[in-house]
Amino acid sequence: MEIICVGNELLIGKVVNTNASWLGKRATSLGINVKRINVCADNVEEMAEVFREVIARKPNFIVSTGGLGPTFDDKTLQGVAAALGVKVSVNAEALRMVKERYTEYARKRNVPEGDLTPARLKMATLPEGTTPVTNPIGTAPGVRVDVEGTVLFVLPGVPIEMEAIFEASIAPLLRVASGDMRFYEKSVFADNIFESYLAPMIDVVMKANPFVYIKSHVKREEGRPHIELHFSTSDKPAEHPEVKVEKAAAELSALIAKAGGKLYASSPGALDVP
């Protein structure tokens, strides 16, 4: 799977890309491997280029976020259409979804529903040959595109809307596609040891535990480095991956203790720090 996030606010650092980390975590937990995250501007040519490139790499899934709303800078569907080489036109099913939402808002807040303005019509204007996907809590529907064996979902950028569409319409598909793989992880924290001394120990433990991926993360607090060791694997529950992860963590912990390192079950700063 690849992720595409559209939005100038991400490029100028006004917004931290929590949509990408949320999607990465959820897809990983469903046993799907996320290979790349691509962030680009609210510009039709630039996003068309990104969509074209990502589609050409033929991932099983692509999920994009951002640029589906009613304002002029919401251009993702134009970008997708340009990437696919198709036109956009009003989609009857999407139009029904958008209208329904405004009727609901008007009833709830006791305000006039208002006209189907060009800005509202815009949210029902999809690349031809694509399918709207219900947005359980917002106005702009998501869009599903099937292209060259890849399933592309185009989602809005508002986090709770993006998450709601993902859970309702995408997560079940990913779980089936992964063959019910799950992601298991564990962290151990170490201090009083150079990361450069840890490197050969990690090599030894990874060779003895080929299904477990170990990554060290240096964290600095109050001028002293401490290291998080993160153990992870993706596997079917029946293969007892949690046992494999625990075994690797225990082996590396023993090597660190032998070399004089201090170990913590959680990050220093938490309760178990001496």
Add this chain to the structure above:
Amino acid sequence: MEIICVGNELLIGKVVNTNASWLGKRATSLGINVKRINVCADNVEEMAEVFREVIARKPNFIVSTGGLGPTFDDKTLQGVAAALGVKVSVNAEALRMVKERYTEYARKRNVPEGDLTPARLKMATLPEGTTPVTNPIGTAPGVRVDVEGTVLFVLPGVPIEMEAIFEASIAPLLRVASGDMRFYEKSVFADNIFESYLAPMIDVVMKANPFVYIKSHVKREEGRPHIELHFSTSDKPAEHPEVKVEKAAAELSALIAKAGGKLYASSPGALDVP
């Protein structure tokens, strides 16, 4: 400029990519346009592919983060070497930097300096034809690569090290490259108005203020949408861009007020909310 962030932890959503937002914000504030952020795994072939693609797009600058440490999964310099089609070898200047850092650590903490292990030597092993860049606070030097008119900086992923190298060695270059452009921004918050009604108002104000970019962001709290309107421009201080931003904000605020929308100088939840 483009940003490349290397690290499985970003793809599995274990870590939120604050390095990208920090770099995006700093580069933007220095008048540099960030066009893309690319995130990839700790895998030599995959990162080589990303570096090759980004170099082929010929941005003025590329800044990468992550994968410069001593452990096996720190592979960015191998990825860069593969992208450039060169070998890696021990760089004398980088080796001096790494040694100096371990001497310093040992003195400060009163521990043995230790040998120049393969893991330590690794941090001084650079793609041939590249230049180490001083890391003011950590062990692994950054690396500067000049390739096809692009200046590529390869930085570590530990935020305070990445930021320190950026401020010391990259920020001054970016300021010169942008011709002392600066970034100006202002936000206005609105409520009691549909984003779809705002869309045509934003169109009018953007046409009257062609140098100011306006973007609306929907934020949901307690089930009611409220909208942030973000006004920004990049310009030389002598052109008084702050006046242009204020003028656009005032014009749009007037239109919103006329349509019955409520305006706030800061986000609802802050002090000025009625």
